Amino acid sequence: MVWLRLLHFLVILAPSVSSKYSISVSRSSPFSLLIKDGQDVFVENTAILVGTTNSTVKPVVASSSGRIPNNGGQITARMISPTVAKIEVNSSYPFVGAQFSVGPEDFIYGVWEYPFFESISNTNVSFDLKGLGNAEGLNWDNARAPFFLTSAGYGVYADALEMGSYDFTKEGKAQFIFNTSSLTYYVILPKSKDDFKSILEGYTGLSSRIEMPPTSGFGPTFWSDDFEQDFHAGVTNAQENYYDVVNHLYYNQIHASAMFADRPYGSGNMSFGNFDFDPKYYPTPKQFIANLSSYGFDFQVWVANRAFLYTELFNMSEANGWLFPGINPVNFLGPALNLSIPAAYHYFKERLSYFTSVGVKGYKIDRGEEGEMPVYEQNVQMTLFEQLVYENMASAWGPSAFYNFARSAVDRSRSRTAIWNGDSHSNFSGLAYSVASGIRAGLISFPVWGSDTGGYIRGTNDPTEELWARWMHYSAFSPVYELMLGTNHTPWYPPYTSDLVTILKQTANLHHDLLPFIKSHTYESTQTGVPLIRALFLEVPADKNAFTIADQYFFGSEFLVAPIVNGGGCRSVYFPKGFTYLEYFNKSSVNEGGTTSSVCLGLDAIPVYVRQGAIVPRGDVHEGNNKWTKDWKPSLTIEAFPSFAVPESRFSYFNGEGDNGTEVDIIMATDKQTGSVKLTYGDLGAKGKLVVYADAGKIEKAIVEGGGEAVFEGVKCLF
């Protein structure tokens, strides 16, 4: 830090790296910064705000050296890489913020997972960087990041865990204010114009990127809100209730890889805080979990930073003064522990080791934004809690060998937990909001993500069979497929029909078969921060329509997915410009970019399209609960969709488990003149076949062990 002091009087440090971008002070009243791309103004940081409260902050009038009057502090700004500008505000005021100019046509994305107004952008939104409560479509949909991205082509990341407020309601302005006297923020510029993926890469390089989950984390995962009730034939306790699910999955040959226990499962008040399983319902937990494991299921349990009255967690925390003060414990919510106190942190972590000792391989991390702590502590405390439970799991199983997922997480936890989108409503608005929130989770780079298939907030007759079927198809094309059954809503029990079981099987097995594709793109996210569920504009920034559509997304770059999020079975599908798209399942239509099509489908189908030149690795690469196949071995099918308009395309296939593995290139080269399609690939690590989709149907060749090359002659392309 010494060098910073030496350069104290030079607000704009000379760029340490050569860049086409430059940063300079534009005016001292109010103090503002300009980032230019060559000679053109690209970003206008119109003001830096300071104040004694967040509602009285004012633009700083600093000298051009960045000194804030009356010993108010110092502002420094410089390019720290060719595409990143770093601005540090060190002030004597308790609140610091910044303002950026927004063009009339521009949209702003990011900050929150929750889709305010069912939108993927933040037009008209003003809210804190905290969890939301009950809201339209979704309750507690709470992944968040102090990062926004504009359609003008840059991002802004405020590196803070303190509470902040973002305001996008003022015309021509985007603003944030944080409860801190020292704030560092970064402006992240694209590697080339409109390269939005490079902005996500720059941002996650500064904050954090995900760790690779185990394959079991992607599901299909089955769970009940309460395994201690809704017992069917032969079931007398919770353990047997899981086996009832295991058996139905087995007899229907439905692939699955995990199950979890939501609350209740423990003894004590509100069933959490004694670090145990309730013996009445779980008489032999260790053997039970060992059995689940031998049936091919990883097992996770519910946790929260919440001390329910008179539990061990409560008594111990109360005696040591670890609970946040002023929160009445005689209230079903229970106060949280202040995990900034090292002894509290260590105690909680140690006691959780009971769960790893009996074989639990992950946590559903609930709550953290329900009034159990002061609001301004939410980001700090969730980050600590997610770190704590991560450390507990990693010390037992090693990294990438367990699956934690949370609803309330800020970006500092990105490498510590996956996300589910909270309590979705079990109706079509819940599904539509879930689709939009999945896209938004991607835009703040939380790529390992899923929603409660069928919705969580269920009335007596919810989900309807129609809603559930549509949601199952959506979950097949989500990174994580997890489904809540039980409590009188189980696909193979009345009132549901065998048709729904057929659709569950079709979609769960499709998701399972897409795991090679999903894992490969997830591995890409670990390296770049680019999500699997992609807002259309990440792929087609040249298409204006791609900036507003909230019910379609690219899955990787290969698939265009348009889930049916309304009753009746029809919707219109927009095909973004720049590509041609083939209907994926029946190869029934080829759609030009820039067109719209009206699509009606029965409950057995979802509108999904594959892009020209796509390579899609699929296959059976995780045994999971598959005990119906004798001598199971992994197998792959590499699907190729050649187009002579795409001379070469490439897919980086991840061939490993957890973080053990490497990327193997699969390359497709086409030659219009000879009509040939050539596939070249490295060691894919499994047997299987290469399938080229052409006018005459499929053409297949076997995968060669250790890598190889296959040439298909006389191909008439479908595109």
Ligand SMILES: *[C@@H]1O[C@H](CO)[C@@H](O)[C@H](O)[C@H]1NC(C)=O
């Ligand atoms: C100030 O902070 C409060 C509490 O975090 C928040 O509700 C409010 O919107 C903030 N006001 C501004 C102007 O940011």
Ligand SMILES: *[C@@H]1O[C@H](CO)[C@@H](O)[C@H](O)[C@H]1NC(C)=O
């Ligand atoms: C900001 O202030 C902190 C102490 O409050 C100091 O450690 C740090 O070096 C300062 N940073 C700059 C850029 O002046």
Ligand SMILES: *[C@@H]1O[C@H](CO)[C@@H](O)[C@H](O)[C@H]1NC(C)=O
């Ligand atoms: C934002 O608010 C303005 C003014 O109330 C309204 O005209 C506009 O339709 C709103 N836009 C969105 C996307 O909600």
Ligand SMILES: *[C@@H]1O[C@H](CO)[C@@H](O)[C@H](O)[C@H]1NC(C)=O
């Ligand atoms: C700002 O944070 C401090 C703790 O650092 C807290 O005491 C104060 O209440 C917070 N202010 C607001 C408006 O949340």
Ligand SMILES: *[C@@H]1O[C@H](CO)[C@@H](O)[C@H](O)[C@H]1NC(C)=O
């Ligand atoms: C575990 O599975 C075996 C064989 O299926 C069964 O006999 C045993 O009762 C199960 N144990 C528990 C604790 O469920």
Ligand SMILES: *[C@@H]1O[C@H](CO)[C@@H](O)[C@H](O)[C@H]1NC(C)=O
């Ligand atoms: C916690 O303390 C209460 C009151 O002293 C006691 O009744 C209860 O048994 C204690 N809980 C546990 C788990 O020891």
Ligand SMILES: *[C@@H]1O[C@H](CO)[C@@H](O)[C@H](O)[C@H]1NC(C)=O
């Ligand atoms: C459980 O907590 C509630 C309040 O949250 C309290 O009224 C009740 O006495 C507690 N029960 C036990 C058994 O400690």
Ligand SMILES: *[C@@H]1O[C@H](CO)[C@@H](O)[C@H](O)[C@H]1NC(C)=O
């Ligand atoms: C939480 O604990 C930390 C560390 O002891 C302390 O600085 C902070 O004030 C505590 N927060 C609250 C709200 O009590």
Ligand SMILES: *[C@@H]1O[C@H](CO)[C@@H](O)[C@H](O)[C@H]1NC(C)=O
């Ligand atoms: C969906 O469910 C939520 C929660 O039960 C309810 O508030 C909302 O009105 C429902 N929406 C529709 C369109 O039925």
Ligand SMILES: *[C@@H]1O[C@H](CO)[C@@H](O)[C@H](O)[C@H]1NC(C)=O
């Ligand atoms: C594919 O064809 C089958 C059989 O005709 C039909 O049931 C299904 O809806 C079609 N799927 C799509 C996506 O068109």
Ligand SMILES: *[C@@H]1O[C@H](CO)[C@@H](O)[C@H](O)[C@H]1NC(C)=O
């Ligand atoms: C990765 O490989 C190492 C060494 O073989 C092993 O210890 C570790 O458990 C593996 N990790 C995963 C997630 O499989």
